Structure formats: structure tokens, C-alpha cells
Amino acid sequence: MPSHLPRTAALPAAAILMAVTCSGTLAQKSYDTGASDTEIKIGNIMPYSGPASAYGIAGIIEAAYFRMINDRGGINGRKINFISYDDGYSPAKAVEQARRLVESDEVLAVFGPLGTPSNAAIQKYLNLNKVPQLFVAAGATRFGDHREFPWTMAFQPPYQSEGRIYAKYLLAEKPDARIAVLHQNDDLGKEVLKGLREGLGDKASMIVAAESYEVTEPTIDSHVLNLKASGADTFLSVTTPKSAVQSIRKVAELGWKPLYIQGYASASVGSVMEPAGIENSQGIVSAYYAKDGSDPQWKADDGMKRFYAFLADYAPTARASDISVVYGYGAAQTMAQVLMQAGDTLTRANVMKQAASLKDFVPDTMVPGVRLNTSATDFYPIEQLQMMRFKGHAWEMFGPVIDGHLE
Amino acid sequence: MSTVQEVVTEAPVIEDAIPKKAMALGPVASLVILALLIATPLFVKNFIIFQMTMWLIYAIAVLALNILTGASGQFSLGQSAFYALGAYTSAILMEHGDINYVLTLPVAGLICFIAGFLFGLPALRLSGIYLALATFALATAMPQLLKLGVFEHWTGGVQGLVVTKPDAPAILASLGLKVSQDMWLYYFTLAVSILIYIFSVNLLRSRSGRAMMAIRDNEIAASAMGVDVSLYKTLAFGVSAGITGVAGGLGAIAVQFVAPDGYTIQLAVALFLGMVVGGVGWLPGSLAGAAFIVFVPNIAESVSKGLSGAVFGVILILIIFLVPHGARQIAYGAQGLIGKLRRN
Numbered sequence: 014m015p016s017h018l019p020r021t022a023a024l025p026a027a028a029i030l031m032a033v034t035c036s037g038t039l040a041q042k043s044y045d046t047g048a049s050d051t052e053i054k055i056g057n058i059m060p061y062s063g064p065a066s067a068y069g070i071a072g073i074i075e076a077a078y079f080r081m082i083n084d085r086g087g088i089n090g091r092k093i094n095f096i097s098y099d100d101g102y103s104p105a106k107a108v109e110q111a112r113r114l115v116e117s118d119e120v121l122a123v124f125g126p127l128g129t130p131s132n133a134a135i136q137k138y139l140n141l142n143k144v145p146q147l148f149v150a151a152g153a154t155r156f157g158d159h160r161e162f163p164w165t166m167a168f169q170p171p172y173q174s175e176g177r178i179y180a181k182y183l184l185a186e187k188p189d190a191r192i193a194v195l196h197q198n199d200d201l202g203k204e205v206l207k208g209l210r211e212g213l214g215d216k217a218s219m220i221v222a223a224e225s226y227e228v229t230e231p232t233i234d235s236h237v238l239n240l241k242a243s244g245a246d247t248f249l250s251v252t253t254p255k256s257a258v259q260s261i262r263k264v265a266e267l268g269w270k271p272l273y274i275q276g277y278a279s280a281s282v283g284s285v286m287e288p289a290g291i292e293n294s295q296g297i298v299s300a301y302y303a304k305d306g307s308d309p310q311w312k313a314d315d316g317m318k319r320f321y322a323f324l325a326d327y328a329p330t331a332r333a334s335d336i337s338v339v340y341g342y343g344a345a346q347t348m349a350q351v352l353m354q355a356g357d358t359l360t361r362a363n364v365m366k367q368a369a370s371l372k373d374f375v376p377d378t379m380v381p382g383v384r385l386n387t388s389a390t391d392f393y394p395i396e397q398l399q400m401m402r403f404k405g406h407a408w409e410m411f412g413p414v415i416d417g418h419l420e
Numbered sequence: 421m422s423t424v425q426e427v428v429t430e431a432p433v434i435e436d437a438i439p440k441k442a443m444a445l446g447p448v449a450s451l452v453i454l455a456l457l458i459a460t461p462l463f464v465k466n467f468i469i470f471q472m473t474m475w476l477i478y479a480i481a482v483l484a485l486n487i488l489t490g491a492s493g494q495f496s497l498g499q500s501a502f503y504a505l506g507a508y509t510s511a512i513l514m515e516h517g518d519i520n521y522v523l524t525l526p527v528a529g530l531i532c533f534i535a536g537f538l539f540g541l542p543a544l545r546l547s548g549i550y551l552a553l554a555t556f557a558l559a560t561a562m563p564q565l566l567k568l569g570v571f572e573h574w575t576g577g578v579q580g581l582v583v584t585k586p587d588a589p590a591i592l593a594s595l596g597l598k599v600s601q602d603m604w605l606y607y608f609t610l611a612v613s614i615l616i617y618i619f620s621v622n623l624l625r626s627r628s629g630r631a632m633m634a635i636r637d638n639e640i641a642a643s644a645m646g647v648d649v650s651l652y653k654t655l656a657f658g659v660s661a662g663i664t665g666v667a668g669g670l671g672a673i674a675v676q677f678v679a680p681d682g683y684t685i686q687l688a689v690a691l692f693l694g695m696v697v698g699g700v701g702w703l704p705g706s707l708a709g710a711a712f713i714v715f716v717p718n719i720a721e722s723v724s725k726g727l728s729g730a731v732f733g734v735i736l737i738l739i740i741f742l743v744p745h746g747a748r749q750i751a752y753g754a755q756g757l758i759g760k761l762r763r764n
Contacts, residue, residue, distance in 0.1 A: 104682040105474070134580070
């Protein structure tokens with residue numbers, strides 16, 4: 014009997030020894046909820062129904078992108094299980110869907126939820142539960158606040174950066190400009206205006222007039238009249254498509270010829286420039302970070318060739334000219350990059366860490382010169398915009414890529 | 421006259437088996453449902469508990485609409501406005517005033533009662549679809565009013581307000597009970613729901629309730645009998661708005677967030693839908709109606725993502741077609757069946 018004792022005691026010791034050597038040689042394969050040897054679960058929330066359903070296509074494209082990744086063998090040998098739910102653009106529903114993703118489907122991370130109200134509603138919950146809320150499809154500044162919300166990361170340039178970039182452009186090109194601003198009375202309008210003021214700094218008096226309007230106002234004619242009366246020679250229109258079209262038309266109708274800057278939220282050729290009239294839109298200036306899918310100048314571009322090939326195979330009914338289609342592809346590609354970087358350490362903390370260590374990453378759909386960079390203190394991946402001018406039927410780029418970095 | 425009136429007064433197939441004023445469930449059925457509501461959360465995940473909390477909250481809001489439409493015969497598509505007012509009242513008191521969440525609910529209810537009562541005054545001159553349109557205007561105006569720059573310091577403007585979720589009282593932990601935030605909030609909501617349900621049932625059985633129903637059935641006859649028509653009509657508006665406000669306050673606490681976009685006309689339509697599906701004028705139907713608006717969209721989505729709206733529509737049409745009186749008809753049918761079995 015006594016001879017048995019040392020042997021049984023030796024077993025656990027051997028097990029411990031083996032565990033130690035294994036973890037040394039197999040290089041830390043560790044998983045959090047939602048990841049395993051064969052699968053990574055990624056959650057998503059989109060307004061497939063309701064007032065913002067036009068953007069829902071981004072979720073369909075993202076799902077198609079991950080399907081393509083899976084057909085090619087997945088990421089580091091693991092398939093992506095992309096679970097996307099509809100919130101109808103309602104914050105209350107978004108909270109329910111986020112909780113379902115985290116508590117019922119047990120996803121590793123929530124990726125690309127769309128809309129400022131929905132994201133603001135789930136931000137606290139996800140941060141409290143330490144679930145990554147990655148590449149938020151909304152431009153409010155709060156989604157890149159790494160101190161307050163270490164589990165939330167933005168994607169597109171914050172609205173404030175956009176304003177700063179216009180300020181930089183104007184200070185360089187037209188330092189004596191008298192600026193009139195038409196802006197929507199919401200986070201988009203207010204934050205672009207704030208960025209513009211900050212960017213102009215002590216020259217903020219260049220802004221001679223600013224008018225806000227409600228998105229539901231049937232017409233914005235009177236605002237344009239007031240702005241023209243201010244004697245401005247530069248017009249910044251921070252608007253959503255319907256009002257953008259109206260304001261381009263009204264400015265042309267009045268015979269007013271300011272330097273016309275159109276915020277990129279409504280710089281789409283198909284849904285703004287053409288309805289407003291190609292004639293009226295000539296010479297309008299804007300800035301954007303992604304390529305326009307319908308622009309012939311990208312026909313020979315390697316990145317866009319991959320994008321078109323993807324659309325042909327995985328989403329043949331989607332229109333390449335739709336900004337949300339281009340957006341979904343770029344965002345999904347960035348998410349895939351983060352998962353690739355995370356390797357076999359698929360913990361929520363590591364996913365967040367990798368998202369915050371993007372180095373000069375360039376998705377296929379970015380304009381040349383725009384690179385995605387993040388760090389532990391920079392949670393805004395895209396902060397550069399390329400200035401462009403509307404000429405003929407397309408946007409023509411000019412000047413360098415401008416940086417609107419926020420602290 | 422209004423369609424609601426027809427729906428309410430038209431006798432369901434087996435109506436003669438039940439006393440006409442039965443707007444509540446019998447004691448046995450009530451106890452069974454209550455027992456289920458109390459026991460279920462002990463066995464399910466927090467996420468389901470959260471869904472059940474939202475279910476109860478919407479049930480309160482549907483019940484409020486039921487008092488207005490089912491009992492006093494007035495239409496409203498503006499309930500989302502009162503829901504929003506209640507939600508913001510609770511949120512602002514909690515976040516800016518540091519007031520305990522329990523105390524914010526009566527305040528939300530009171531403010532909404534006053535708002536509803538005042539809105540009921542001009543609404544007196546309108547009836548049927550015209551009243552529906554006036555309340556519709558209220559619902560469309562509300563999200564924009566909440567965005568106004570004047571109030572932005574308190575409302576947070578378009579960005580909304582984040583609300584802190586209350587913990588379970590410390591006394592439960594000291595008793596050795598581990599109650600999660602979700603579970604606590606659920607039981608708290610359940611308690612509030614029961615209080616409101618008992619209040620509503622008693623209200624409708626009282627003199628005031630009978631007066632409201634008399635107005636619903638025939639306004640002229642009611643006034644000839646000495647019912648103060650304008651008083652009771654506005655009172656119904658006020659009570660309904662007040663209860664909706666309490667639901668809104670609870671909703672803000674459960675979702676932990678208020679923003680203007682959360683309280684659009686869609687919410688008002690959803691509540692209206694819940695009332696019709698539950699059975700107009702039948703208070704327990706509010707639970708069924710709320711279950712419909714909380715769970716059926718998820719079912720529709722699981723059938724088809726791209727066509728979730730269409731699937732939802734098909735389900736709705738089927739319900740209206742097969743059981744036009746909603747859950748009430750099913751409940752009465754079941755009751756009739758049980759009665760028949762007993763007799764045999």
C-alpha cells in the first residue's frame with residue numbers, strides 16, 4: 014500500500030508539468046465566450062426595417078463578406094458566424110438585440126451596429142460587460158472616447174474631424190472666406206460645426222452666419238435666403254440627402270455663386286448630385302475617405318477590382334454606387350483584419366487590443382492615402398479625408414489627403 | 421360611428437355566457453397567470469428576464485390605451501408622446517436630480533396625468549378619426565420637442581441621456597438572496613404592473629368607470645342621465661396618459677437610455693396594435709397584446725431578415741382575420757369550451 018502513495022501523488026505533478034510545457038509550445042490558445050477552435054461568433058445590429066432601412070444593406074454586405082471569408086477557409090482556420098439582428102432604428106430594440114447577442118447567442122464581439130441613437134443606447138451595457146463594440150457605424154465623437162468607453166471604437170471619421178478638415182482647407186485656400194453654414198439640428202450638424210469652429214481657432218469669426226434646420230422641414234429655402242443675405246462667399250451645407258438636394262437647387266436658382274462645400278454625408282452622385290441637377294452641382298467641393306463605387310476612374314484599381322469581383326459573386330443584386338455597400342465591405346474587411354491579428358488569442362480583451370493596434374491598414378475601398386491607424390489612445394481609425402470637386406458626372410480629387418486628428 | 425365602438429359593442433360569439441361588464445379575468449385564471457409571472461424568472465437567463473420586463477412595461481402602456489379607447493371610446497395615436505414624457509421625467513430626475521428611481525415614477529405619472537388632462541380639453545371637440553389625427557400630431561411633434569435646444573441641457577438633445585440601472589436593495593443581499601439587477605427590476609415592474617392593474621379594474625367598476633362606458637356607448641344618453649361628459653372624457657385622457665407615463669419611466673430605467681428617436685410614431689402604432697390584438701376593452705388582453713409587439717417582430721425576423729416587415733404583416737392579417745376580437749375572443753372561447761365540458 015505505501016508504495017502506491019508516491020505514484021498517485023506523481024500523477025497530478027506530471028499533469029501540471031505537461032500543462033506547463035503545452036502552454037509553452039502551443040502558444041497560448043485562449044478563448045472567451047464566442048470563440049472556439051472552429052468558430053468565431055460576431056454579432057451585429059442593423060436597421061433592416063424602419064426609417065433608416067436604406068442603410069440596412071451594409072449588414073447584408075457584411076454578412077456576404079464573411080461568407081466569402083468562410084468559403085476561403087475562414088480566419089486562421091476558424092469560420093465566422095455572423096449574427097445580425099434588426100433594431101428598426103429604435104434604441105430600446107437595439108438594447109434588446111445587444112443583450113440577445115451577448116447573453117443568448119454569446120458572441121465574442123459586437124461589430125458595426127448602425128446609428129447614433131442605437132449605439133449610444135448599447136454603449137454603456139457593452140462596456141459594463143466588457144464586450145467589444147467595434148467599428149460603430151455612426152460619426153458621433155463619443156464612440157471614440159477611449160477613456161470613458163474602453164470597449165467602444167469608431168470607424169468613420171468623427172463628424173468633428175470633418176469640420177476641422179474643412180477649416181484646414183479653407184485656411185489654406187481661402188483665408189479671407191466669409192462662411193455661411195447650413196446644418197441639420199442633430200449630432201451630425203452640430204458636431205461638424207463645432208469641428209469647423211475649433212479648426213478655425215481664433216479665426217472663427219470667418220463664420221458669418223449659421224442656420225440650423227429640422228430634418229423634417231419640408232423645405233429649407235428660407236434658410237438659404239437668410240444665409241445668402243449674410244453676404245457670405247463660402248457655403249457649407251451639412252445636410253442629409255433631401256435637404257442637400259434642395260439647398261443645391263436653391264443656391265443655383267438664386268444665382269448665388271459661393272464656394273460650395275457639401276458635407277460628405279450627402280456627397281453621393283446618385284442620390285444627391287444627379288437629383289439636384291448635374292449643371293447645378295458643378296464645382297461643389299466635398300471630402301471623403303472611400304472610393305465611389307460608381308466612379309469609372311477606379312475601374313483599373315486593384316482594390317476596387319476585388320470589390321467588384323466580390324459583389325459579382327456574393328451580392329449580385331447590390332449596387333456598387335450605394336455608399337452603404339462600399340461602407341459594409343470596408344468595415345467587414347477591417348473586422349477580418351482585427352480577427353486575423355488576434356491569432357489564437359481570441360479573448361475579448363485581445364480583440365480590443367488588436368483593434369487598437371491597426372498600423373497603416375488600407376481596406377480595398379479607401380481612397381489612396383487614407384490609412385487606418387489606431388492606438389491605445391486613438392480610437393478613431395479613419396481621420397483623414399481627401400478633398401474632391403464635382404466635375405462633369407463624377408468627383409475629381411485634388412490636393413493632399415487632410416488629417417483631422419482628434420485628441 | 422367609430423370602428424372601435426363597433427368592435428366593443430358588437431357581441432362576441434359567446435358573449436351571453438359572460439356578464440357584460442367582465443373586463444377582468446376570474447380569480448383562478450388571475451392567480452395562475454400571476455404565479456407564472458412570479459416563477460418564470462427564477463428559471464431563465466437574464467436576457468429573457470429583460471425581455472419579460474419590457475413585455476410588462478408595454479403591457480402597462482397598452483392597458484393605459486385600453487382604458488382610453490376600450491372604456492371611454494376615444495382614439496389615441498399619441499400614446500408615444502406621453503410614454504416619452506414619462507421616460508424623460510424619470511431619466512432627468514434620476515440623472516440630474518439624483519432622485520431615487522422609485523420616487524421618479526409617481527412624478528412621471530403625475531406630470532403625464534396633467535399633460536393628458538390638458539390635452540384632453542381641446543380634444544373634447546373632436547371625436548373618432550379626427551381625435552386620432554390630433555393625437556397623431558402630438559406623437560409626431562414629441563421627438564422634435566425633445567430635441568429643442570432650449571431643453572438640451574436637461575434632455576441631452578439628440579444624443580439622449582444614459583440612465584443608471586438600479587441595483588437590488590442591499591437588504592436582499594444581507595438576507596443571503598442573490599438578486600441580479602435584471603431580476604430585481606423585473607419584480608419591481610411586476611409589482612407596479614399589479615398595482616396599476618388592480619387600480620384600473622377598480623376604476624372601471626366604479627362610478628367613474630361606468631360613466632366612461634356610458635359615454636362610449638352613447639354620449640347623448642349618458643349626458644341625459646347626468647354624466648358630466650367633458651369631465652369624464654378628459655379624466656380618461658388624464659388617467660391613460662398618467663399610466664402611460666409610469667410605463668415610460670419604467671421603460672427608461674429598463675433600457676437605461678432615453679433619446680428622441682426612441683419615441684416616434686412607430687411606438688404609438690405598436691401600442692395601438694397591441695391593444696387591438698389583445699382585445700379592445702379587455703384589460704387582461706393587454707398582456708397578450710404586449711407579448712405580440714415584443715415577441716412577434718423577433719419571430720418575423722427569424723423567418724426572413726429581408727422581409728421581416730412583410731412576415732409581421734402577414735401574421736397580423738391572419739390574427740385580425742381569424743380572431744378579430746384578439747386575445748379576448750380566444751379567452752372567451754376557451755371559457756365557453758370549459759363550461760360545455762363541465763355540463764356534459
